[in-house]
Amino acid sequence: MVITRDDVLEWITRYAEILAENRDYLTQLDAAIGDADHGANMDRGFQAVMKKMPEMRDKDIGTIFKTVGMTLLSTVGGAGGPLYSTIFLQAGMKTTGKMELTLQDWIDALEAGVNGVKMRGKAELGDKTMIDALVPALNALKQAAENGTTLSDALERSARAAEEGMKATIPLVARKGRASYLGERSAGHQDPGATSSYLLLRTAAEQWKNN
Amino acid sequence: MVITRDDVLEWITRYAEILAENRDYLTQLDAAIGDADHGANMDRGFQAVMKKMPEMRDKDIGTIFKTVGMTLLSTVGGAGGPLYSTIFLQAGMKTTGKMELTLQDWIDALEAGVNGVKMRGKAELGDKTMIDALVPALNALKQAAENGTTLSDALERSARAAEEGMKATIPLVARKGRASYLGERSAGHQDPGATSSYLLLRTAAEQWKNN
């Protein structure tokens, strides 16, 4: 019922693979309402993270998260770079020294990350950003924890909530980020950042489903 | 059995129409082995000539030819400009003061024009230029005159010879003009200048066939 350091490393590794597989898909989404780089940016960032694997392997989870955050900060660029970097840096502060995470630890880490994204990007729910995937996912986790569900069940619920949130971005008119320049023309397209955030949480649910 | 001043004016007028009709065709030919402007150049030049019609109407044939030549010189440009201008300027010198032309006058005028083109352009028969239409046409005229054929018959023969010369440019590798830059690749295409020269002589044959 806990997430170990190795689980975390496997999750990151798997997410890097998922990003490589979805690179073109994310870029397509970004081409429609942005500048066609979200897939390439995320992929470049997590490839760089993979190069750090050897040095992360024997560290605590907090250090791992911070290393991921710093690596993303200097390799992703764009809006995605600082925002994903913030998630990991903030999560890393909450998990300093930890070698495993309970459901509550995970909730605290993710909450810190999501709050960091809100602070940096100043986006609200419904602005058609990654916030629209992250906040519902976080809420679902909290709800599950209150209801006393298992870790894997909670993670599955959070992934589903992220998926719904991601899909809910389709009809929205963007108010933040590059898509906002399109005004009304941004409606009808799924937000790329919400999609990569959904994939992050979906990967966690898959990777940790036996925990 | 003579070509009057009005015949000459009608010929020029009709040639201007023919060029307008064949503008795209000539440009296509030039696109294949040149720079896609021969139709536009000739059309621009003869439109300018048409604007000079009022002042040419009561002049002698020599003056008419010289006016056409000067107008082409300052409106056509490219290789076609000086060459066609030379034809008319030289023909004009040979016909100074004349109000009508016999077959021999026409031969003399055309010969002067063709010689002018040779001097200016330094092209030989077989170099894949307008020379390949003009020289056979001139020879056919001379031959017909020696055989004592009628004016209209002689003109028809010269038009046919020009046509054959024009078609004979197709397999040739260009040695003069812009098409020569293509080397072997110029083979298989009909020369645009030979085509406009053929049209000039074909128009004369049609226009003066009842003379």
Added chain:
Amino acid sequence: MKKLINKPEDVVKEELEGIAVAHPDLVKVHFDPNFIVRADAPIQGKVGIVSGGGSGHEPMHGGFVGLGMLDAACPGAVFTSPTPDQMLEATKAVNGGAGVLHIVKNYTGDIMNFEMAADLARAEGIEIESVVIDDDVAVQDSLYTAGRRGVGTTVLAEKICGAAAEQRRSLKEVADICRKVNGWGRSMGMALTSCTVPHVGKPTFDLPEDEMEIGIGIHGEPGRTRMKIKPADEIVEMLMEPIISDLPYKAGDEVLLFVNSMGGTPLIELYIVYRKAYEIATKHGLKVVRNLIGPYITSLEMAGTSITMLKMDDDLIKLWDAPVKTPGLRWGV
């Protein structure tokens, strides 16, 4: 995709290598992190000016590094804002003790990355001012969105602030001039074709042979409206009207008129655009006292144009005329 490149992932690196061997007299190129810096940086007592943004807008910004303009530029991946570590290193490299100005185009990514870099630089004791350029009238200005994009006025701001810094004006003065330029500059752009981001390999958007996009930015993003293609004069009217009425410019104002190519539009067309833009400006009573015509802030090979108008005063004119010696802009020296 038809481009003179090798591997898409090497485009920016190899471009920088080209710049390095082409202009060693003017600039030094640093790799990992990537930035281009004046060959003679840092200049003691001079305010340093740093800008940056995604690549694909050449000559902006790297081509504007040199005497009288930028001290350093940070190129990101194509259309992707650079990262804070690049900006921090560039800032440190140009800090001559008089502080550093960051000229930032208003894109969420650029803003956030430059914010982080400024925080890090301040933590190292460097005085930083950041000025955000947001001059694109194609985008509705609003507090509730990301606001307007930064486009053509950026080039003008970099030239003018560069001249002010060269005169040893203080960081506050240079930043104030930058804000003035941003406040007095307005731009609008359009595209005849999409561009192709190298790592994507196909055009960002499909534009039929008879259509154009009005109100595009500089990242291959679609514009505000798509419509049938029109004669140049009508297109220029569609660009000029929102510019003139936005500030609003008043009869008698002196202006700089900047007609920019998006990359694939050749000079012959820019002069046709300039002719009409000049006519419209003049008809409104504006006095075009300076101009700039060419590809200065581009979107890779996109065909199209943008027009920028900047209200001028005597100080701005003097700063505009001051010597500049960069790979992309050069006069007076």
Added chain:
Amino acid sequence: MKKLINKPEDVVKEELEGIAVAHPDLVKVHFDPNFIVRADAPIQGKVGIVSGGGSGHEPMHGGFVGLGMLDAACPGAVFTSPTPDQMLEATKAVNGGAGVLHIVKNYTGDIMNFEMAADLARAEGIEIESVVIDDDVAVQDSLYTAGRRGVGTTVLAEKICGAAAEQRRSLKEVADICRKVNGWGRSMGMALTSCTVPHVGKPTFDLPEDEMEIGIGIHGEPGRTRMKIKPADEIVEMLMEPIISDLPYKAGDEVLLFVNSMGGTPLIELYIVYRKAYEIATKHGLKVVRNLIGPYITSLEMAGTSITMLKMDDDLIKLWDAPVKTPGLRWGV
């Protein structure tokens, strides 16, 4: 056809109108016959330099009129050489009593029209020298054909001769320098796309998405060979090899390396090309002492590049570095 133009037949006229309102400080534009002349022409005692050719190669030649370069330029219709009356009027307008140099690119039309203009000018008592530029190694040099085309070296010759004339060198000296530059300059170009001549309305040639033309000129004419598109480095090798071996350039030679855009290729790609061209030149022991990178002799919106290499000596370097102030090239003043 996607262009920022009004009516195809008005393109050149409206472009000239744009130039006229854009650069009244540098040039005067005359219409009917069309030519662009230095605002301060004629300059007494200075050799006048006139060039010209079809339009569609901007900034060449009109953009090179001004201090230290051309005294006048005669623009023809798009890709069509201008007419003798334009050249004659331009020659008369710049004649300051020291004679006039005609810089003529080697095309049958340009040659013949300039020949006629020179005859007419001489008849009016103006001393004329004509120098023909024929630097394109893509074309086989032969006495039995039209010979080689004049391409990139033209830009360099105009700059260098302009500087020599500015120093009040004699007509013969300036013409000799022009011949030297032509003898020492070699070029080769390639296209990724065709251009579209405005009055034709569609591309001059069809080039599939995966093919390119090697050895093109500047008039949208097809090249010598068509082949599958290759990485930039291989393309540059294909352009550099025939250039280097043609003169032939020798190890130790000092050269100017000019990487030109055909109009639609943006700067980011030119630097990738320059990087490789510089590497190849250096590998051959050549010393690249000066360079020029950008769209200077174009084919409308054609995507592609040409490379020109010019052997330099001390005099040419000094003349290259001398001040120039034209719409298209400017430094030192």
